[in-house]
Amino acid sequence: MCVIFACLHERLFLNLMSRRWLAMYCAQMLVGDISIEPVHDGTAVLATDLFVNSDWTDHQHLLDSQGALTIPVGAFLVRNGDHLALLDAGVGDVHNDMFDGGKMLDSLRSLGAEPDQIDTIIVSHLHPDHMGWLAVDGDITFTNATVHIGAADWAHFVDEGNGGRRIAANLRSVEEHVELVHDDGVALLPGMTTRMTPGHTPGHMSTVISSGNERLIVLGDALHCPAQLTELEWEFLYDVDAALARKTRAALVEEASQPNTALLPCHFAGMQAARLVPVGDAAPQWVFS
Ligand SMILES: [Zn+2]
Known part of the structure; x- marks a missing residue:
């Protein structure tokens, strides 16, 4: 039985519909017995010129009135057996020209999860x-979680400080919870393995469920x-390495042509x-659900 993306309340939104449904969230996805739910933190606004070489003529439906x-x-x-995990950790209580965040902990609680119940990030x-x-003013939010991070990202952003001192210092405050990942195929939880997808950042890492x-x-x-x-x-x-990011994107899109x-x-x-x-x-047509 195919249960991938058994999105319980919404399904099959075509690309043309996506902007209209921005504020609506797929309630739950299932891969086998593993449940995946979006945790809303806020929004970001991206100018189209952040996409280099882009032509939006065929993609106007993705853009807002500005x-x-x-x-x-x-x-x-x-939710994976006895484990409660987070994939990524939101933007935080940040409000600036690009980001408007701050909702994640409330969103998490609305899904029945407290921060100290998260065991894996x-x-x-x-x-x-x-x-x-991960940390707010140096205080760890998810006190019982092991935090898995691509080793090349830790080197780039923390050891070399390429994201700035504030980001590096914030990450150092969770360092004792961090386990660095170097390779593809590392099983972090049952049915969940790492896939290095570099380019956007050097240690960018996807999770295959x-x-x-x-x-x-x-x-x-x-x-x-x-x-x-x-x-x-x-x-x-x-993208830190634009050519590598392009290659990574192309490989992922190609991979999506495989069944299931x-x-x-x-x-x-x-x-x-x-x-x-x-x-x-x-x-074949891209559908979103
Ligand atoms: Zn992002």
Whole structure:
């Protein structure tokens, strides 16, 4: 029985519908017995010129009335046997020109989870909107969690300080909870393994959730918006290695053409997943649910 993306309350939103449903969130996805739920923290506004080489003519439906891209920020709560895990850790109580966050802990509690119940956190990369709640002013939020981070990101952002002193200092405050990941295929929880997806950042790491022949690849910022599913030559201004990020994106999109495989970026409208669905004799179509 195919249960991947048994989104219980919403399903099959086409690309054309995505902006209208920005504020609505897929209630739950299932891969086997593993449950994945979006945890809303807020929004971010991206100017289209952050997407280098982009032409938005065919993607106007993704833009707001100001011609910008408003995207959700947050995390995913995973219930896996006795484990309660987070994939990414939101932006935090941050309000500036780009980010409007602060809702994550309330969202988490609305899903029945307290911060101290989280035992595992897998951080896709160390940009501020994916690790914002790990520590607040040096105080650890998820006191009982092991935090898995790509080793190359730790080296880049903490050891080398490329994200700035404040980010490095904040991450140092959770250091004793951190376990660095170096390789693909590391099993962090049952049915959940690492996949290095570098380019956006050096140690950018996705999580592959599997059950039987079903796979959900939770991929952080390897993709920022649905247009990148088809516009493979676009680059993103904040990609540390733009050419490598392009190559990584192309490989993930190609992988999604395999049966029972879906992609779950962090920032797609409604924090929904994308999958390719056959349409008769026509080309397969991306659907979001
Ligand atoms: Zn992000």
